Amino acid sequence: MPAELRFLLPLAxxxxxxxxxxxxxxxxxxxxxxxxxxxxEVSSLAMDGVPVRSSARAVDGVLDLxxxxxxxxxxxxxxxxxxxxxxxxxxxxxxxLGLDAAYHADADDAxxxxxxxxxxxxxxxxxxxxxxxxxxLAGALVRGAGTAAQLDDVLDRFAxxxxxxxxxxxxxxxxxPVSLQEVATQLEPGTRxxxxxxxxxxxxxxxxWRGAHAARLERVVARAKDVVHSRxxxxxxxxxxxxxxxxxxxxxxxxxTCSPRQDG
Numbered sequence: 059m060p061a062e063l064r065f066l067l068p069l070a071x072x073x074x075x076x077x078x079x080x081x082x083x084x085x086x087x088x089x090x091x092x093x094x095x096x097x098x099e100v101s102s103l104a105m106d107g108v109p110v111r112s113s114a115r116a117v118d119g120v121l122d123l124x125x126x127x128x129x130x131x132x133x134x135x136x137x138x139x140x141x142x143x144x145x146x147x148x149x150x151x152x153x154x155l156g157l158d159a160a161y162h163a164d165a166d167d168a169x170x171x172x173x174x175x176x177x178x179x180x181x182x183x184x185x186x187x188x189x190x191x192x193x194x195l196a197g198a199l200v201r202g203a204g205t206a207a208q209l210d211d212v213l214d215r216f217a218x219x220x221x222x223x224x225x226x227x228x229x230x231x232x233x234x235p236v237s238l239q240e241v242a243t244q245l246e247p248g249t250r251x252x253x254x255x256x257x258x259x260x261x262x263x264x265x266x267w268r269g270a271h272a273a274r275l276e277r278v279v280a281r282a283k284d285v286v287h288s289r290x291x292x293x294x295x296x297x298x299x300x301x302x303x304x305x306x307x308x309x310x311x312x313x314x315t316c317s318p319r320q321d322g
Contacts, residue, residue: 059076059122059123060123060124060125062099062125063095063099063100063123063125066094066095066096066099066186066199067093067094067095068094071093075120076093078092078093080116083115084115084116085112085113085114085115085116086103086105086110086111086112086113086114086115086116086121087112087113088116089116089121090103090112090121090123091190094186095123095186096186096189096190096194096197096199097112097190098126098181098189098194098196098197098198098199099125099126099189099198099199100112100123100124100125100126101124101125101126101127102123102124103121103122103123103124104121104122104124105117105119105120105121105122106119106120107122126198126215128214128215128217128289128293129214129215129216129217129289129290129293129295130198130215130216132180132196132216132218133178133179133180133195133196134178136157136158136218136219137157137158137180137216137218138158138160138177138178138179138180139152139157139158139159139160139179139180139182139212140159140160140161140170140173140174140177140179140180140181140182141159141160141161141182141183142165142167142170142181142182142183142184142185142188143162143163143164143165144183144184144185145161145182145183145184145200145208146161146163147205147208148182148200148205148208148209148212149161149230150227151205151209151278152209152212153225153226153227153230154222154223154225154227154275154278154279155213155220155221155222155279155282156220156221156222156223156224156225157218157220157221157225158225158230159225159230160173160177160179160230161230167185167188167191170183170188171188171191171193171194172193174194174195174196174197175193175194175195178195178196179196180196180197180198180216181194181196181197181198182197182198182200182212183197183198183199183200184199184200186199198212198215198216200212206281209278209282210281210285213282213285213286213289214285214286214288214289217286217289217290217293217295218286220279220282220283220286222279222282223257226259226261226262226264226266228259228262228264229259229261229262229264230261231259231260231261231262232259232260232261233257233258233259233260233266234257234258234260235255235256235257236256236257236258236265237256238250238253238254238256240256240258241256241258241265244263244265245265249267253267253268253269255267255268
């Protein structure tokens with residue numbers, strides 16, 4: 059078993075062949091998930107060297123698992139994500155990069171699975187039990203401790219097209235440019251006198267502008283572009299990422315509109 063999947067096994071089973079006793083009615087997929095490995099992390103299965111589906115009946119033999127190939131193709135292009143309740147920080151970072159990242163702080167597992175299926179979203183979670191649910195059609199086990207490492211993992215896995223500063227980090231809505239006059243009543247006097255370029259969320263009305271946190275968030279965006287670029291180059295895929303102008307709000311939630319164009 060490859061190292062990318064072996065770490066998901068109990069510590070005592072991480073070396074050599076893993077013996078598993080299956081019931082006569084078990085499928086191959088059930089055996090894999092019972093061992094602790096969500097099928098979302100597996101791209102193909104082979105029994106004694108012969109490819110099999112996860113729905114095939116489990117029989118005696120040696121089952122080989124191949125991990126997902128990066129970059130992984132999501133159900134939609136560009137991808138749509140749904141994050142579980144423990145990944146709020148990651149959701150905000152994905153939105154910063156212009157990615158459609160739905161998140162509900164009070165959603166239970168059943169609601170998450172249903173929304174992911176109905177809206178064709180990739181369910182992102184660090185909960186293997188959630189990802190092993192039968193109704194999960196597309197999901198990904200997020201690796202990493204901390205938002206920065208988790209973001210690197212998701213970007214490396216899917217290498218999605220980035221459009222930084224185009225989504226509201228608070229509600230996931232799209233941003234559009236607005237004039238100072240249109241948003242003046244929502245601003246503090248110092249902001250009205252200091253800034254001239256603003257964007258507003260079409261969903262929640264939140265206003266964004268270039269603020270004091272620009273440098274820190276620009277580094278986040280630069281790192282994200284590097285991660286996606288590296289994955290695309292290593293896979294031999296063409297590289298094209300949009301470039302955007304920046305707009306930041308006073309509370310550090312950045313965003314803005316951009317016109318996608320190819321680098322180089």
